[in-house]
Amino acid sequence: MTTSTALLLADLTGVAVFAASGASAAVVKRLDLFGVVFVGFVAALGGGILRDLVIDEVPPLAFADWRYVTTAAVTAGAVFWLHPQLARLRTCVLVLDAAGLGLFTVTGTLKALDAQVPAVGACLVGMLTAIGGGLARDLLTAEIPVVLRSEIYAVAALVGAVLVTVLEAFGHADATGLTVAAAFVFLVRLVALRRRWSVPVPT
Amino acid sequence: MTTSTALLLADLTGVAVFAASGASAAVVKRLDLFGVVFVGFVAALGGGILRDLVIDEVPPLAFADWRYVTTAAVTAGAVFWLHPQLARLRTCVLVLDAAGLGLFTVTGTLKALDAQVPAVGACLVGMLTAIGGGLARDLLTAEIPVVLRSEIYAVAALVGAVLVTVLEAFGHADATGLTVAAAFVFLVRLVALRRRWSVPVPT
């Protein structure tokens, strides 16, 4: 398996996981089949669309490569029909979501650096790629975005994006380095979930 | 009347209809005159702005051609002052909205294909052009977008976009073919309204 195949598989895994999280939120709000698939699409691909618009990669990958939208739509459709059985898989979904967070942080930051976005901006783009879909999901379902309210989520992505930027600056953004960065985001998120770590709230 | 004049008239008709739907929603929420005009502008032109950003047609038509924003603003202003008389025109507005859906689906899909977006992506862009303004209207007025909740609306647009893409692939995307596609979306939407067809909701 070549590196680009590995990257594509990683990316599509992230798409499927985020589509499932969006579709689950839509099912809870009693949206119809189209609504469930659409919120799944936005949750999976919204962050990447924003990223591609910002780095002028048009049309965005979500529109240019049919495998992305197909993965998102099939996953969201499956959640629509299978959601009663999925209820007991909640832990599994949280773990997969943490994996998606790590993968999207790494690919988003890398693409921004490749597009000559300066370091600070690239970290922002990487973080927005990872959290943008979830933000859009919550806006579409009329919730204050959960990522702004509690828990270590976006902060894990931001730290991961800084890590990728530092690796790139020192010439270590190879498969090993990037895997370490993705795994770091994944683990921070999992430990934060288990230990109920959170970001301070106003006094 | 040349083809491009016909297309422009069709496009501006769609803009006026969607501006009226946005302005009506804003009047219900008791927004002020500026708010009514602004929500009308977003409902009429938001889908096209998103389309133009995605296909890298910048500045988007809504900013590049003054006739678009003028049409939207005048229509929304008229709704602000005339809305008590418009209440009894509800059926008329629904019919015009269905016409706008058909027109925007066809022009959005065509522009995406012209900009070399692959087939699946072009169908998505066409559908988003048609439903994007309504989505933004509902977000601005703090509602879960109605297009995600019930009725055959986005699905009619998606099927119409697929139809345009197939016509284009077989070299039949001429005035007749495109008119048929727009009429198809229009009729599906009208029949769905009358028969109360809807998309399944989660069990």
Place this chain on the structure above:
Amino acid sequence: MTTSTALLLADLTGVAVFAASGASAAVVKRLDLFGVVFVGFVAALGGGILRDLVIDEVPPLAFADWRYVTTAAVTAGAVFWLHPQLARLRTCVLVLDAAGLGLFTVTGTLKALDAQVPAVGACLVGMLTAIGGGLARDLLTAEIPVVLRSEIYAVAALVGAVLVTVLEAFGHADATGLTVAAAFVFLVRLVALRRRWSVPVPT
């Protein structure tokens, strides 16, 4: 001090003021530290990001120049920790917000004209630069945007944008002319606040 230094200082002042307004809204909603900084970032830079996407200035300044995001983040962080002391500064914040409105209107309109956007479109882009961040702030905190509901706010920006466009057309868009335009928006907004001027609401 050169003109471009003066413009940068003016721009960063606007960023700081809008970041403070976004962070304050987030504190009221009890978002966590990350949420407060993020809403501050969006309120300060969302309008400019939209402007840069529309005029194809990519990556947007918010990602290309680290001073913008740093100013926004530091200001929002300061609001998070100092907000009890800020409560009595409400008048001061309103005055600064009016100043930011004037500054962003002028810089947004100018950049659109420089990017060859036609006059009507440039006025829209200038107004959206000034009000876009506040719109996004209210969407993220699940409120109907205040700018659509009452008071002279967006209208002051729109009139200021028209003024800049007229000055540019007659070759008077120099430091004096632009300062007058910004001051005009600032004063209209302040007088509207004090006199409780508002835009008509539907009858």
